[in-house]
Amino acid sequence: MGTIGELGEFGLIGLLTRRLPRGPDVRLGPGDDAAVVAAPDGRAVATTDLLVEGRHFRRDWSGPYDIGRKAAAQNLADVVAMGARPTALLVGFAAPLTTDAAWAEGLYDGLADECRAAGASVAGGDVVGADAITLAVTALGDLGGRPPLTRSGARPGDVVAVRGRLGWSAAGLALLEEGRDGPAVLIGAHRRPEPPYAAGAEARAAGATALLDVSDGLVQDLGHIAASSGVRIDLDSSAVPVPDVLGPGGLRHALTGGEDHAFAGTFPAEAVLPSSWSPVGVVAEGTGVLVDGREPGRGGWDHFRA
Amino acid sequence: MGTIGELGEFGLIGLLTRRLPRGPDVRLGPGDDAAVVAAPDGRAVATTDLLVEGRHFRRDWSGPYDIGRKAAAQNLADVVAMGARPTALLVGFAAPLTTDAAWAEGLYDGLADECRAAGASVAGGDVVGADAITLAVTALGDLGGRPPLTRSGARPGDVVAVRGRLGWSAAGLALLEEGRDGPAVLIGAHRRPEPPYAAGAEARAAGATALLDVSDGLVQDLGHIAASSGVRIDLDSSAVPVPDVLGPGGLRHALTGGEDHAFAGTFPAEAVLPSSWSPVGVVAEGTGVLVDGREPGRGGWDHFRA
Known part of the structure; x- marks a missing residue:
C-alpha cells in the first residue's frame, strides 16, 4: 500500500479514520474543524500525553498495534483514575513520510481496540510529517454527576x-x-x-x-x-x-x-x-x-x- | 535559570503551570491524573494539532512567545469555527533537555496570552524529552446549547x-x-x-x-x-x-x-x-x-x- 507520504495528508486521514469505530458519545467525528463529544455531566475530564519514539517506545521492541494500544491505555487509565467514564480520544500522529501506511494502520487498529476495551472511540486528530514518530493522545471522559476522584482526598486512618x-x-x-x-x-x-x-x-x-x-x-x-x-x-x-x-x-x-x-x-x-x-x-x-x-x-x- | 533537563519533569511542570492563569471553566487544573473542564452544553467541542519544529515553525524565524501564541491560535480558531466558545487548552510539550527553561517560559506565556484573547485557559498537559521541539495542542469548547456550525450545511443560493x-x-x-x-x-x-x-x-x-x-x-x-x-x-x-x-x-x-x-x-x-x-x-x-x-x-x- 506504500508510504504515508505517497498517500498525502487527506489520503492518510481517510485510510485511518475508516478503521475507527464511532461510539454513541461521538456526536461529530473526524472531518470538520473539531469533533463534538458527549459530556452529559456538564464537565469534561481531559488529559493528554506525548509519546516519542526512542523514549517512550521502540519500533524494534513493539509493533504498531501494541504501541497504539499502549498509547491509548495510558490516557484512558488517567480518565478512569479520576472516577470518570472514558468517552473519546483525539490522536495526533507525526511520522516520517517514508513510514509504511500499513504501520500506521496497525497503530490505529491498536488505538481503536484499546478504546473499545474502555468503552471509548477515536473522535478526531491530526497527522503531520516529522523525523521521529510522535503520538499525542488526548482522552476525554464523563463524571456522571459525581465529583472527580482526585489525589487530595486521602485522610489519616484510610x-x-x-x-x-x-x-x-x-x-x-x-x-x-x-x-x-x-x-x-x-x-x-x-x-x-x-x-x-x-x-x-x-x-x-x-x-x-x-x-x-x-x-x-x-x-x-x-x-x-x-x-x-x-x-x-x-x-x-x-x-x-x-x-x-x-x-x-x-x-x-x-x-x-x-x-x-x-x-x-x-x-x-x-x-x-x-x-x-x-x-x-x-x-x-x-x-x-x-x-x-x-x-x-x-x-x-x-x-x-x- | 538553566535548561529544562536540569529542572526535571516536575520542576518544569511547576515552573510552567505557575505562569498559567486559570479561568472559571477550569474546574480542576494541572496536578492530577486529568483536568476537569466545564462543558455546560452537555457536549464538548474538541480538536488537536501537532506542531513540529522545522515543519510548522522555525526557532530562528519565530521566538517562543509567538510560537506559543500561534500554536494556541490555530486550535482556538478551530473551536470558534464550530460556533463554540473556547474553554480550555491541553498542551503537550516535547523538547531537547538542553532547551533553555526561559524559552519554555516564553512559549507558555504565549499560550496563556492567546488563551486570554479567546477567553480560555490552559487546563493541563504533558512535558517530555525529545530530539525536536514538538507541541501537541488540544482545544476544548462549549456550544452553548446550539448545534455545531459544520462544513456540511451550505445550500445553493447561500x-x-x-x-x-x-x-x-x-x-x-x-x-x-x-x-x-x-x-x-x-x-x-x-x-x-x-x-x-x-x-x-x-x-x-x-x-x-x-x-x-x-x-x-x-x-x-x-x-x-x-x-x-x-x-x-x-x-x-x-x-x-x-x-x-x-x-x-x-x-x-x-x-x-x-x-x-x-x-x-x-x-x-x-x-x-x-x-x-x-x-x-x-x-x-x-x-x-x-x-x-x-x-x-x-x-x-x-x-x-x-
Whole structure:
C-alpha cells in the first residue's frame, strides 16, 4: 500500500479514520474543524500525553498495534483514575513520510481496540510529517454527576489499596534491554499494559477518598497522593502483590516500576473492597511515603530526566 | 535559570503551570491524573494539532512567545469555527533537555496570552524529552446549547463571506524565505496570526449555514465546504480583500495562503452580515470551487506533503 507520504495528508486521514469505530458519545467525528463529544455531566475530564519514539517506545521492541494500544491505555487509565467514564480520544500522529501506511494502520487498529476495551472511540486528530514518530493522545471522559476522584482526598486512618499489575512492565522492559525474549507474559505486559478499567467504578462504589493510576511507580505515585492530601502513607511491602513470574528483584519492580497503569487508591477504614483489590498500607498523619517504616530510596520513573 | 533537563519533569511542570492563569471553566487544573473542564452544553467541542519544529515553525524565524501564541491560535480558531466558545487548552510539550527553561517560559506565556484573547485557559498537559521541539495542542469548547456550525450545511443560493486576514501569513513566510525583514506587518502576521475570534458568534448571529477557519488556503478550505455540503462554490476573486501591503502576488496569497486563521462561512442570501465580513462568492448546485468561473490550479497547503 506504500508510504504515508505517497498517500498525502487527506489520503492518510481517510485510510485511518475508516478503521475507527464511532461510539454513541461521538456526536461529530473526524472531518470538520473539531469533533463534538458527549459530556452529559456538564464537565469534561481531559488529559493528554506525548509519546516519542526512542523514549517512550521502540519500533524494534513493539509493533504498531501494541504501541497504539499502549498509547491509548495510558490516557484512558488517567480518565478512569479520576472516577470518570472514558468517552473519546483525539490522536495526533507525526511520522516520517517514508513510514509504511500499513504501520500506521496497525497503530490505529491498536488505538481503536484499546478504546473499545474502555468503552471509548477515536473522535478526531491530526497527522503531520516529522523525523521521529510522535503520538499525542488526548482522552476525554464523563463524571456522571459525581465529583472527580482526585489525589487530595486521602485522610489519616484510610486504607491504601491497589488493583492491577505492578512491576510487570518494568520487568518486561528489563528483559528486552538484556536482549531476552521471555517470559513472554512480562514482555507482553511491557508492550501492552492492561489497565483494569473497572477499577474506577469499583473504587467509586467502595467510597474511595483518592485514586490515581500507577504510571511512574507505586511509591512515587503514592507520594503524589501524600503530597496532595497532606498526609503520610505507610506502605507494607509484604502486602504488595509480587507474583513468582517477576523473579528476583520482583519487589523492587513492583514498588518502583511504572507503565502498568494499575490503580492505587485510599479508602475509609471500614470500606469493603472487591477481592481484586489488595490492601497495601495505611494513611497516617505526616508527609511522604514510608515503606515498612523506612524512607524509600529514590525510585519511580521521571520521564523527563530519563 | 538553566535548561529544562536540569529542572526535571516536575520542576518544569511547576515552573510552567505557575505562569498559567486559570479561568472559571477550569474546574480542576494541572496536578492530577486529568483536568476537569466545564462543558455546560452537555457536549464538548474538541480538536488537536501537532506542531513540529522545522515543519510548522522555525526557532530562528519565530521566538517562543509567538510560537506559543500561534500554536494556541490555530486550535482556538478551530473551536470558534464550530460556533463554540473556547474553554480550555491541553498542551503537550516535547523538547531537547538542553532547551533553555526561559524559552519554555516564553512559549507558555504565549499560550496563556492567546488563551486570554479567546477567553480560555490552559487546563493541563504533558512535558517530555525529545530530539525536536514538538507541541501537541488540544482545544476544548462549549456550544452553548446550539448545534455545531459544520462544513456540511451550505445550500445553493447561500452567500459566501470571509472575515479576517487572507494571505498575510503566506506573504510573511515568503519574505522570511527570501531573507527579508519587512514589511514587518506581514512577517508579524506569519509569526503570530490574529484570528478574529468574534467571528464565530457573528456568524451564528447572522444565521451561518457552514463555517470553517482558513488554515490551508481559502480555495482549498472552501473546497471542504463544497465537498461536505454537496455543492459548488463560485468565488469572485475581485471581491477577495487584497490590501496593498500584500504587493504583487497578493491575490494568489489571499486565495491559497494558509495559517491566517480567517473565517469563511456560508449564509442565507438574505442574511445581514457585519461590515467586518466580506462577501466573496455564492453557493451553487454542483461540485468543487470555481474562481471567476474557472477551475483553480492546485493551491492550498497540504501539511503532509510539504
